[in-house]
Amino acid sequence: MTEATDKKEAPAAYDEWLRVESLDLDAQGVAHKADGMVVFIEGALPFEEVRLNVHRKKNNWAQGTVTAIRKESSQRVRPGCPHFGLHAGACGGCKMQHLDAAAQVAVKQRSLEDNLWHLGKVRPENVLRPLEGPAWHYRYRARLSVRHVVKKGTVLIGFHERKSRYLADMQVCPVLPAQVSAMLMPLRALIGSMDARETCPQIELACGDSPGGTGLGVIALVLRHLEPLSAADVARLKDFAAGNEGVQWWLQSKGPETVKLLEEGGPALAYTLPEFGVTMPFKPTDFTQVNPHINRVLVGRALRLLDVRPDERVIDWFCGLGNFTLPLASRAREVLGIEGSDTLVGRAGANYERNRAAVPGRRALSPTTFVARNLFDMTPAMLVADGAADKWLVDPPREGAFALAKALADLHQQVEPHDGGWTPPKRIVYVSCNPSTLARDAGLLVHQAGYRCTHAGVVNMFPHTAHVESIAVFERA
Structure with a gap:
């Protein structure tokens, strides 16, 4: 052989x-x-x-x-971006612009179902209608690389070329907000004019909602600089912000903990969840969903699928800065939010206090506690110590929630009753950004923890990319 x-x-x-x-x-x-x-x-x-x-x-x-x-396929379409394609120098940020947007969703749905079956041996009893939103100008978060290319006599800002370490020569980006796309060439000129053009490798973009949540608000640009900026460069950044509505410069000299606002004052960076009367301030390096249009719909669907009642206790695992926790607190009797990052736990607590009071159309938020813990080291004993909850919301990173699902499965298989009368949740809504780890965890929940997979469907959070976001519901058998 x-x-x-x-x-x-x-x-x-x-x-x-x-x-x-x-x-x-x-x-x-x-x-x-x-x-x-x-x-x-x-x-x-x-x-x-x-x-x-x-x-x-x-x-x-x-x-x-x-x-x-x-x-040729009847589903082949003309790409919406001049930098997409197979040509030399093509941008590698998107992979599916040549495929009709509805067909892209069908491919992702098939991928979800294939993963659930082949990796987890799970078939959902019901397939949810895909969650879809705008196909263009949806991306409110992005990490843009910056390079001063001496041979070309220009600065490049954007994503890498397809299968290359070189940056694409991007002049527009139709998946970014239109105002940000139009800013790419002025940003290139700005960096090219700076003394620090050789030592600024990255601009991280984070956009917020307008105060009413109806459009684009603050455009936070986090400039990574490897050396201190000169007074002239600081003045150039301030002039750029003054000439571009909504722009706020943040500076990052080292790790994320060094990020600071260049000029104090001005509106706060935040997004809204109008259905729940909640406004979520955040820092530009905090994790938030890339697509705010889909996030609003996703939070609403997750809570409807969870069907939280006023007498129920709910745990929100991997709660982040409270994206699901605060809406849950508008419905449940009590909520516990658990997250691995101390910084995000602090931010979640502050967001809870900011939104706690009743507002028109919404009662005061229920008692809510936030805890920082490594959720990749969960054990059955830790699960019992958190107390029984009627329902769970699980929203892990790409690595999934294996330790959590395994702890739940181990408790299910114990012969002796659980200490303190602990009981497993009767329903779990699992929001996933990786169909393979969802499938793995679903296999545990269905085959070892006593659950049925009643619903599953895709969430098209990233149109034109191969990224698959999904949601699944598990009921106690």
Whole structure:
């Protein structure tokens, strides 16, 4: 038996036409050669007949880029961004702009269902209608790299080129808010004029809502600078902010703890959840959802699926700065929010106090406690110590909530009754940003912890990308 080899070589053309069967989560078409070899094809869509150049090959699969299309998919569309594509220098930020937006959602839904079945052996009893929002100008958070390219005599700001360490020469970005997209070239000119143009590697973008929550508010730009800024550079930044409505400069000299506002005063960076009468101030380096339009709808759907009653206690695991916790506190008797970051726990507590009082259309928020804990080290004893809750909301990072699900499964399998009369939650709503870790955890909940997966569906938080956000509901069997 020969050992598999990984050949990275100059692109080689395939003469035969291949029929594309499906699309993987990297937005590559999947086809088979006549000899059975699997071929992954960048730029190809399902049911197309294509030729390609192969640039990577193993014994049982190959990877390449489409060079010709003999039969085109009816779902192929013209990309909405001039920097998207397979050409040299193309931006690598999006992967699916050549596919109709509705078809993108269908691909993600299939990925969710495939992961649940193949990794967790779980089939949801009901498939939820996908949550969708604007396909363009939705991205209120982004980490933009900055490079002064001496050979080109210019500064580049944006995302990396497709499969490259070089920055794309981006002049616009239609997934960013229109006002921010229009600011890219002026930002390039600004950095190019600065004394520190060689030592500013990054600008982190975080946008807030307008006071009424109806549009774009504060545009926070966090400038990472490796050396102290000169007085002239500080003046340049202030002039730029004065000439661009809503812009606030924040400076970051080292780690996230060094982030500070350049000029005090002005409106606070915040987002709103109008359905629950809640306003959430945050710092530009705090974790918040990239897409505020979808986040509002997601929070509403999660609470409706959880069906929280006024006499119930709820735990919000991985609560962050309170995105779900505060809406839960507007419905439940009592809420416990648990989060791994001390900074976010402090921010969540401050947000709770800010929103605690009753407002028109909403009663005062229920008693709510926030705790900082490493949720990747959960044990059954720790779970019991947190007390019984009627329902759980779980919103983990990409790593998922394996330790939490495992602790719950271990308690379910214990023969002896739990200390203090602890009982498992009767319903869990799990919000996921990684279908594979959701599937793994769902397998534990269904096959070892005594739950049924009653609902699951996708949340299109990141249109035109391969990122899959989803939501699933688990009921005690």
